[in-house]
Amino acid sequence: METNNIDPEVHARAGLTHIVEPNDLTGAALVQIAGAVEAYRLIREHVGTAPASEQQQVAELLDAHGASRAALRLDAGLERWRARAVHTDPEADLKLMGHLGGGIMVPGDANWPRGFDALGLGAPLALWFRGEGNQRILRDPGRLVAIVGSRDATEYGRTITAELVSGLRARGICIVSGGAYGIDAQAHQTALAEEAPNAAMSREDPLPATIAVMAGGLNRLYPVGNEQLLKRVHRQGLLIAEVAPGATPSRWRFLQRNRLIAALCAATVVSEARWRSGALSTARHAAEIGREVGAVPGPVFSANSAGCHRLVREGAATLVTDAAEVIELLDLPALDTFRAGEAPASDSFSNVRTESRSDHDGLAVQDLLLLDALGVRSPRGVDQLTVVAGLGIGSVLGGLSRLAAAGLAEQSGNGWIRRFPRGREHQRGAPTAP
Amino acid sequence: METNNIDPEVHARAGLTHIVEPNDLTGAALVQIAGAVEAYRLIREHVGTAPASEQQQVAELLDAHGASRAALRLDAGLERWRARAVHTDPEADLKLMGHLGGGIMVPGDANWPRGFDALGLGAPLALWFRGEGNQRILRDPGRLVAIVGSRDATEYGRTITAELVSGLRARGICIVSGGAYGIDAQAHQTALAEEAPNAAMSREDPLPATIAVMAGGLNRLYPVGNEQLLKRVHRQGLLIAEVAPGATPSRWRFLQRNRLIAALCAATVVSEARWRSGALSTARHAAEIGREVGAVPGPVFSANSAGCHRLVREGAATLVTDAAEVIELLDLPALDTFRAGEAPASDSFSNVRTESRSDHDGLAVQDLLLLDALGVRSPRGVDQLTVVAGLGIGSVLGGLSRLAAAGLAEQSGNGWIRRFPRGREHQRGAPTAP
Structure with missing residues (x-):
C-alpha cells in the first residue's frame, strides 16, 4: 500500500494516532485549527519554536475550552510529540490492520460514532477497528449499552452481569465493554452466547452482539487470558481503539479508553465494582457528558459492590436491578441531547481523574x-x-x-x-x- | 382516681383518643377550634345536626389544609364518633395505664415530641406511654433514628440491622421501631443488648436505648410472640401509642402509626423490605415531612431487598450501607427545619396511602x-x-x-x-x- 493510494486525511490521522496521546487537547486543537494533514506535517517537520500564528490560535482555542495550562502550549506539545513523530509509519499500520481484518475510520465517515460528538475537543482523532461485525451499529448510541465492572468479579457479579446482558440482548441492544477480566469478560461472553433477536430477520447482515473498546493497539488481543474470547468478539462483533497498532495499553490509555466507552453508549451500567475501580471512572465520564448511568446494588458486606453503592450515594448513578430498569434509562429524554454540548475541560488531558x-x-x-x-x-x-x-x-x-x-x-x-x-x-x- | 383530680385538658384528650381515629383531620380541626375540653363535650353530648358555627369553622380550617371532602364535614364526624363516645371512660384508662407503669402526655408537656410538629393538623391529640425509660429523649428528634423493615426478615436483613443499630447506639442514638416481628424485633433487641455509651456518665438516669411505637392500646404487648422482648423494652425503654388502652391494632392504625415513627425521628432507615411493605409507608411519610430517609441495598435476587431498591430508585431514600452513613444523614441541614411546615393534607385522613x-x-x-x-x-x-x-x-x-x-x-x-x-x-x- 503506497501513500498516494491513501486519502491524505486518513493518512494524516492514522499517523497522528501514533504520536498524540488520547485526549491530548493541544493536538486536538491544532488539528481543528490547521486540519489533520497540516497538523501532521507540522508535527513531523517542525524544528525550533512553534509558528507564532498557530501557537496563538491553539492558545485561544484551548482558552475557550477553559484549558490554558503551560503544558498545553503548542510548543510544549511539539516538543512532546517530536520523539515519536520520527517513528511514525501510517502506511505500515494501515497495511497491518488490513491484514488483521480491520482498518481505520475518521470523523465524517458514515459509521463514525455519533456519541463521540459529546466529547468535543476530546473526541478521538480517528478510530481503529477490527472484526466482522457491522460497523453501522457504532452510529447509534441508543442501541449501545456499556456493561463494566471489576476484574476480580464475584459469582454474584458474574450472575447479575449475565442476567443484564441476556435481557438487553433480548431487546436488541449491543453490549459494549472493555475486554478485561471479570465483569467485562462476562459481559462479552454472555452477549456472544445469546442469539440476537433480529438475527432471523437480517440473517445476512446481523448487527454485532458486542463491542470491545481496547486501551492498546488492536494488533494484540489483550489481556492474553482473554485471547480466545476476544477472537470470538472479532468474529461476531467489533474491537475498536483510538491508539495506533503497537501502542501498549498504558494506565493513561486505560483511563482515556473509559471516556470512549462512556461516549459511545446511551447508558453505562456498573454491575459490580470495588470502592476504587476503573469502572467508576467510566461511570463518571458518562455522567459528566450527560449519559445515563446505572449501578447494580449488592450485599453491603461485599467489598465488590462498594463502588456501585458509592456511585448511587454520590448521585452519579441510578440504582438498577434488572435489564428492564436499564431500558428505562434509555427511554429518558436525555437521549435526545446527544449532539449537544462539549466535554468539560476539567475532564480532559489537562486534568486527568486519578480516582483509581x-x-x-x-x-x-x-x-x-x-x-x-x-x-x-x-x-x-x-x-x-x-x-x-x-x-x-x-x-x-x-x-x-x-x-x-x-x-x-x-x-x-x-x-x-x-x-x-x-x-x-x-x-x-x-x-x-x- | 376521680375526674376532679385530673387536669380537664388531659381528661378530655384521653377521652378523645378513645373516640377519634388517628389522623382524623375533622377531629383535629374541632379540637383546634373549640379546644379539647369543648370538643370532647360536644362529641359526647351532641344530638342532631352539628352547631352551625363550629361546622363552618371546621370546614374553613380543613379547606385551608386542602382537605374538604364530604366525609370530613363536622356532622359526618359527629355521626362517626357518636357510637364510641358513650363507651368512653378516661378515668379508667388513666388508672389502668398508671398501674401498667405508664400514663399520657399532651401537647405542651415538657417531653411532648418536638418532631410531631411537622405533622401539623395530623399530629396526635395525645400520647400514651409505658416503660421506665426517660421520656426526655422524645423531645429530641436528632437523637432518634427509626430502623424499620419487613416482618419476614432474612439472615442478611437481620445482620445488617444489628450492625446499623450497634453503630448508632455507639454514637448515643436511641433506636425507634414498631415492635413487630423480623427487622423491628431485631432492631429493638440489638439496641437493648448494647450498653449506651453515656451510661457511665449518667448512670442514675440513662436515656432509653429503644422506643417501640405501637399501633394498638398499650395495655397489650402485641404481637404475642414479641411479648418478652417488649417487656424488656418496657424495663429499659419506652412503649408509646396515640390510641387509648384497649384499642386493637387495626390496619388503619398500623398505617397511621407509621407516620408517628417518621415524625418522631430525624431519620428513618429501611434495612430490608419487600416490594410491598409497611416499612415503605413509614419511609414515604418521613420523606414527605422532610425527614431524612435511608435504605439498605441487598442482593438484587433477594425479594426482601426489592422495597429498599425501590425507595432509592424513586428518590425517596438515600442508599446507606453502614451506621456512619446514617449519621451523615443526620448532619444535613434539613435537621434545622423541624418545627417548620405542616403535614401535607394529601397524607392525612382524607387520603390514606394504600401502597401496602x-x-x-x-x-x-x-x-x-x-x-x-x-x-x-x-x-x-x-x-x-x-x-x-x-x-x-x-x-x-x-x-x-x-x-x-x-x-x-x-x-x-x-x-x-x-x-x-x-x-x-x-x-x-x-x-x-x-
Missing part, C-alpha cells in the same frame, strides 16, 4: 505518562523514555527527579525503573499492607 | 375502617360494627354493601364477616396465587 490510583494522586499528566513508560524489571534510558512516553527530554529529566522523590522511580544501571511505594492498596475496609 | 394493600385500592377511608372492624371467623352485627369501626349506622350499612360487592365482606348468620378475594398477594416477581 491511590499512589499517584497529585502527579501532573506528563509525570503519569512517564510513570507508564517506566519498566518494572528492565531499566529504560532517557532517550528511550522520550519515545515511549511521548515527552520532550526536559519533561523526562524533570519528571524522573519528581518520580524518584515520590518513591515511584529509581535509577538502575544506565536507566530508570519503576518503584512501588508501601501500602499502595487502600481498598476501603481492607487492611493496609504492612 | 393490593386488594383495597380505591376504597374510601370509612370503608377501610369498616373492613378493619370485620371479624374473620366471628360475625359482627351492624350495631357492634358502629362501635368497633367508629362509624355512623348509615356509613356502616352503605359500607357493608360496597365491601360485599367487592368480595371483601359477607353476611353470615345475624352479622357480617371478612372475606378475602383471590390473588391478594401481588409480590413483585412472585407468581400470583391461582
